[in-house]
């Protein structure tokens with residue numbers, strides 16, 4: 001009999017898992033989604049200018065080609081539309097339980113007891129107004145909760161004293177018109193770089209509070225002309241060849257830069273040229289020049305960010321923020337008076353799977369097992385947590401290629417595990433396999449640029465890189481495509 005599968009999250013990961021189960025004829029799955037719509041991060045991040053700096057044809061499932069992309073780099077509404085299209089085409093929407101949050105999952109020795117919270121069926125609309133907990137039994141749990149799903153607010157004194165309107169970039173307040181406002185943006189990562197040009201056009205005054213500059217390279221965006229779109233629709237194999245070309249190009253040029261290889265210096269030179277081309281003022285250039293190697297933090301890929309910073313109504317503020325006061329942001333140099341603050345301060349990235357409580361074999365807490373930092377074999381499986389699989393788990397994030405590619409590799413691996421656990425009962429990754437994996441990761445990590453003297457969301461406070469994959473993605477595909485059986489064992493009798 002097919003195993004029953006609980007999938008947590010209806011973003012790129014959870015949907016991919018559901019679709020592949022559906023395509024394999026396995027109908028015994030449920031997708032739990034805490035929001036009232038699908039799309040995960042592409043539903044949550046609706047800030048002006050939100051989009052992806054990985055090209056559309058690669059930032060999509062390999063099995064679902066899409067001739068409707070209107071531009072080379074997709075914007076958020078189009079990505080969300082693509083995911084809606086996939087959910088409908090593969091008929092997985094009927095299996096998604098929206099507004100249902102997974103709170104706990106406990107392995108009872110043979111199956112998972114999954115406890116969810118949802119609004120009562122009597123029509124109450126808010127999760128906060130009262131939720132009903134319900135526990136159901138599944139053979140398998142697959143988590144697809146992403147690494148960038150929980151917004152992180154900074155810890156700045158006086159935040160509650162601010163008298164204006166404030167919000168996080170991933171929870172954009174679309175009711176708050178920024179026209180003519182005095183706005184502070186705290187943070188200058190990929191999200192801020194995308195919305196700052198839009199906000200700068202509306203606001204009367206915009207202060208960009210930059211703690212650390214980022215390396216920025218151009219985004220060669222363009223709309224696809226009707227003829228190109230027609231060709232994508234009609235010419236057999238064109239989408240596949242184009243996708244493969246983008247993938248190979250990123251792998252051959254960007255990956256070696258992150259591994260401090262032949263293209264590292266080229267990347268630095270490209271970014272410096274982009275800065276000089278777009279920012280004529282030497283003083284501003286100096287402010288925007290990072291002191292760490294490119295790629296140590298996520299490189300920003302954007303062509304509109306620097307020009308926005310040169311506008312007369314925009315100031316890049318590098319003074320240290322001391323506190324927030326009712327009328328604005330106080331720095332070591334004085335108060336910048338604003339009526340709106342946007343926190344573009346990123347996400348809680350190293351607490352994988354939080355706030356869910358996961359209890360594995362013998363009552364082991366995942367949180368405790370991961371006290372030194374999250375880790376998983378292939379980023380997918382964790383010793384002592386049988387029949388539990390992670391999508392976009394530890395050490396599977398990329399700074400140079402498509403996460404959707406990685407998710408597909410993970411789903412393939414999980415699909416290959418299902419027949420064995422269905423036939424012989426729960427399986428878990430062997431501890432010695434995990435230990436060897438850890439050693440291999442640590443060795444590969446040494447040549448990567450992420451430990452190169454910067455603080456980033458890729459690492460824990462203690463400096464361990466728990467988020468990024470330190471190899472070529474071609475290797476990841478090869479490793480996840482191997483028959484998984486030797487890496488797993490039936491659970492030992494306790």
Ligand code: NAP
Pocket residue numbers: 051052053054148154155156169186187188189190191192194209210211212298321344345346347455457
């Ligand atoms: P982020 O890269 O983590 O950037 C957070 C920013 O907030 C940084 O500039 C950080 O400064 C600043 N910050 C944090 N706490 C602060 C404090 N207390 N005071 C002052 N500044 C503070 O977050 P993000 O921009 O939301 O992007 C997160 C990730 O999402 C990206 O790296 C990328 O992987 C993904 N993303 C991708 C795309 C895409 O096009 N594919 C678009 C958007 C986002 P420091 O640098 O000094 O820490």
